[in-house]
Amino acid sequence: MAEYTQQQLLDLVNTVQVAPGNARVRALTQRIVSDLFKTIDEMDVSADEFWSAVDWLSRLGASGQTGLITAGLGFDRLLDIRADEADQKAGRVGGTPRAIEGPLFVAGAPTAKAEVRVDEGEPKGEVFVMEGQVLDLAGQPVPHAMVDVWHANEQGGYSHFFPGMKPYELRRRIETDAQGQYRFRTALPPGYSIPPNSPTSELFEALGRHGHRPAHIHFLVVAPGKRTLTTQVNIPGDTYIDDDFAFATRDGLVVELERDVAPAGYESLGITQPFVRSRFNFVLQNAVTEDEALPLTRMERVKA
């Protein structure tokens, strides 16, 4: 028998099996394939449309831009919303809100104790210092926390992904001191935009959407016994602050900027002129499992 109706074909695809396989993968694949069969039928998808989508997916995979698409289609924020909902249900409230990691983290940035110049001594914009403490929910300092910071350069590019940048440029890890304090000097970053003439920009042009993110700085904050925090802060005043292509901006994560701060006390960061400062404390929840305190990013976590 090799003549099938659509439903017979779908049933076959969803049930054929010579070994147990992985039950979860089977269930998810069945659901997704069923939904796609339905979409193709109900929306009368032509063969050309189908193969053009397959071609786009192949080019997307080869470009390494899948993480831009997941963010732009809301999946990264969806996972954060679901994690927040799970926390609410479990009564785990308080602390700095989580915000999406994004696809541009690189592990292994150089480390420093208490303070560092993230801009590697080559200022390219307004001098900016961000400083504060890592605290627990009771307001007690968390010494020896590791604050991993990364952000875009003056052209919106991230090192490792953007041509011409040094390895780990604008990426550092800062270990908090005995009072849980950290501080770093950098240049106020601009926003990020998806690469033009790319599989990602093709989709967003076809959707009639822009691909801009407002200016932001990413953090991964890790400390023994504390729940690892992935978050990012936004710089106020950006055109896209309420229109982020990745839907990632959050209340409580827009920092305040103090302008014309006197340089006294900031000499060790090479500051001799008035500069822009922001004070921001990271508040960590206690970890309830060992796994929650691991210093892992999203991709390291799935490979661990």
Ligand code: BEZ
């Ligand atoms: C970013 O954080 O820069 C970013 C996040 C999601 C997609 C693309 C970029």
Ligand code: FE
């Ligand atoms: Fe970013």
